[in-house]
Amino acid sequence: MTNITANELKTRGVSAISKALEDSQEAIVSVRGKDTYVVMDFAHYTHLRTCEIEAAIHASRADIEAGRYIVESPEDHMKRLDTME
Numbered sequence: 001m002t003n004i005t006a007n008e009l010k011t012r013g014v015s016a017i018s019k020a021l022e023d024s025q026e027a028i029v030s031v032r033g034k035d036t037y038v039v040m041d042f043a044h045y046t047h048l049r050t051c052e053i054e055a056a057i058h059a060s061r062a063d064i065e066a067g068r069y070i071v072e073s074p075e076d077h078m079k080r081l082d083t084m085e
Contacts, residue, residue, distance in 0.1 A: 002027040003035075 002020040004027050009016050017039050020027035025044045029037040040048075063069060072080070 004029050004039075006031040006036075 002024045004016050004020050006029060009029060021041055026038050026040045028035045029039060
């Protein structure tokens, strides 16, 4: 993964990001020597978000198959949530 310093980003702007993403799908932006942010192409970000959603759907289906769910009215649900605080 390519690194970009905050100073380089400040002076070169988006061109620094474009250059960093030529060789890698993600680039780390470091601020004062500390890795702070990750930038990526929007298509790659969309792919990662889709993967997260698919993983959540898979986990939800597994919970349903294992019986790890509750059937209740909205009012009962709110009462149960209030007791959790």
